[in-house]
Amino acid sequence: MKINKLLVFFRFFAIVLFAACLAVWIAGGAERGWTKTSVPTTFEDEITGIEGIRYEEKFVPGIEFPAAGIALGGFLWIVGGFFRRRTK
């Protein structure tokens, strides 16, 4: 029995893509909201006591990343299924 190389290629690539998206998401703090390109930081004005807000530019990958990993990885996994023909 011989497994089609294209099947292996697509399935392997699907797993790699999903793992990469998941890794980027986890490395970025596993943000469960949307992707952000800036994050708020607060500081207190000593005189007035007002808590000021500043935004710092920072990329925080959101839930789109694992979602995209599942969608694209799943798509490639299914595409790979079309090459399932096995030869004896």
Added chain:
Amino acid sequence: MKCYLILPTLLGFTFTAFAAPQTFDFADPKGVNNATFTLDAPLETITGSTNGISGTITIDRENPEATKGQIVIDATSLHVPNPVMKEHLHSADWIDSDTHGAITFELKGLEDVKVEGEKAHATALGVFTIKGVSKEISVPVQATLLPGQLAARSNGQMEGDLLVLRSEFVIKRTDFGINPGAPTDKVADEIQVRLAIAGASSKE
């Protein structure tokens, strides 16, 4: 017995502190003044803010109910951390900041004024305008007078007083034509607004 002596003294101080007309300018080069807005949404609460606040408030010390002024928020300065969301926020469907560049609250007076030392609680009556739609609203406000603190805040460059205003209130986006077609199960109709600003009144 001491209370009978202290109370009139405190009331006298308070009366003095709020006793003469004084205009406070809320332009803030330090970027501390801020307004935040929050809307509930299924995945996460949408939260944004702005430092683009200006305006003046004039306190009539003899008649605090007659306090008047205007606070202006630069609509183009509203910021949310997600770039796509920010693009939508400023679009014509939402606040249309290109066409309606100012969000304003015109203060017409105060009621239910309660003074406690240097702090005063009141209900601010005025006209709130977003996206060209104006509505009369009343919002709770806390005012704190900081006599002589302008010098400390301006590194001694100016003498004068500071007035800190804080307020939290809720408006409905559909009342102001802010994407009224957006389903409320996707984005809440209620927008929670929080304002924390300090104004300066310099002595000439």
